[in-house]
Amino acid sequence: MNEAELVRIDRHVKQWLHASREFILNQMQATLNVSQKTSRRDLVTNVDKENEKLLINKIRTFSPDSQILGEEGFGDQIKNTKGWVWVVDPIDGTMNFVKQRDHFATMIALYIDGESVLGYIYDIMHDDLYSGGPSLGVFKNDQPLPKPENTALHDGLICVSGPLVLHQKLNLPAVVEQSAGLRNYGSAGIEIIHLLTGKIVSYISYLKPWDFGAGKILAESLGLAVTTVDGRPLDMLSSDFVMVATVKAQQDILPIIGSNV
Numbered sequence: 001m002n003e004a005e006l007v008r009i010d011r012h013v014k015q016w017l018h019a020s021r022e023f024i025l026n027q028m029q030a031t032l033n034v035s036q037k038t039s040r041r042d043l044v045t046n047v048d049k050e051n052e053k054l055l056i057n058k059i060r061t062f063s064p065d066s067q068i069l070g071e072e073g074f075g076d077q078i079k080n081t082k083g084w085v086w087v088v089d090p091i092d093g094t095m096n097f098v099k100q101r102d103h104f105a106t107m108i109a110l111y112i113d114g115e116s117v118l119g120y121i122y123d124i125m126h127d128d129l130y131s132g133g134p135s136l137g138v139f140k141n142d143q144p145l146p147k148p149e150n151t152a153l154h155d156g157l158i159c160v161s162g163p164l165v166l167h168q169k170l171n172l173p174a175v176v177e178q179s180a181g182l183r184n185y186g187s188a189g190i191e192i193i194h195l196l197t198g199k200i201v202s203y204i205s206y207l208k209p210w211d212f213g214a215g216k217i218l219a220e221s222l223g224l225a226v227t228t229v230d231g232r233p234l235d236m237l238s239s240d241f242v243m244v245a246t247v248k249a250q251q252d253i254l255p256i257i258g259s260n261v
């Protein structure tokens with residue numbers, strides 16, 4: 001795809017995301033309708049659902065032949081990655097959204113025939129939009145983002161998702177022990193932003209495609225490694241134990257984390 005076409009798509013996606021942010025902020029004035037999906041730690045709100053509908057409507061109008069993978073189920077049942085595939089997480093960090101009214105993101109990704117094209121992570125409350133891809137480069141609110149330093153595990157902070165801290169089969173204590181310290185923000189999108197900006201050197205979590213779709217594109221475009229915890233490439237249609245890291249931190253973590261999952 002040529003650059004003019006990429007820029008045209010990028011302009012549209014940013015418009016949708018700005019509309020989406022307005023919608024979310026408006027909805028936050030009213031009482032949220034919160035329900036449990038699989039457990040009390042897995043919530044969904046009316047805003048997750050309505051925001052997914054809003055974004056999917058925009059995508060369908062813009063690009064009717066695309067396949068759309070959305071967390072809340074308003075997209076398509078996707079069985080392959082042929083053609084244009086949009087991945088939508090309307091609110092990443094729903095628990096933060098409900099409990100903190102902060103620290104959550106809206107994420108969109110575009111893949112074509114399985115190849116990374118464009119990724120977007122929008123930190124809604126801070127109004128910071130991270131966008132771009134392998135051809136356009138990565139931007140924070142239209143300012144180019146430099147590649148983060150290739151820092152080793154020993155010298156950097158790491159994030160591990162809450163549920164994974166409790167997971168017995170990964171040797172996370174050894175990984176944390178070698179790092180400069182452990183942090184946890186409760187949103188894959190926000191945590192991947194911290195990698196893009198060089199604030200942490202790795203994020204390890206069990207993720208679904210909509211959790212990593214946008215972050216994978218942005219992170220790889222800035223020279224970060226995005227794989228499973230045993231170093232395999234990610235499958236866009238499957239959930240997995242995911243590690244996003246600087247190349248040095250990835251080399252430090254792979255031999256010690258254990259892959260007996």
Ligand code: IPD
Nearest residue numbers: 091092093094161186187188206
């Ligand atoms: C969740 C968040 C959380 C991560 C979970 C995700 P959601 O996304 O990113 O940080 O630990 O694995 O499912 O459900 O709030 O969009």
Ligand code: CA
Nearest residue numbers: 043044071094
């Ligand atoms: Ca969810």
Ligand code: CA
Nearest residue numbers: 071089091092
């Ligand atoms: Ca979500």
Ligand code: CA
Nearest residue numbers: 089092093211
């Ligand atoms: Ca998510």
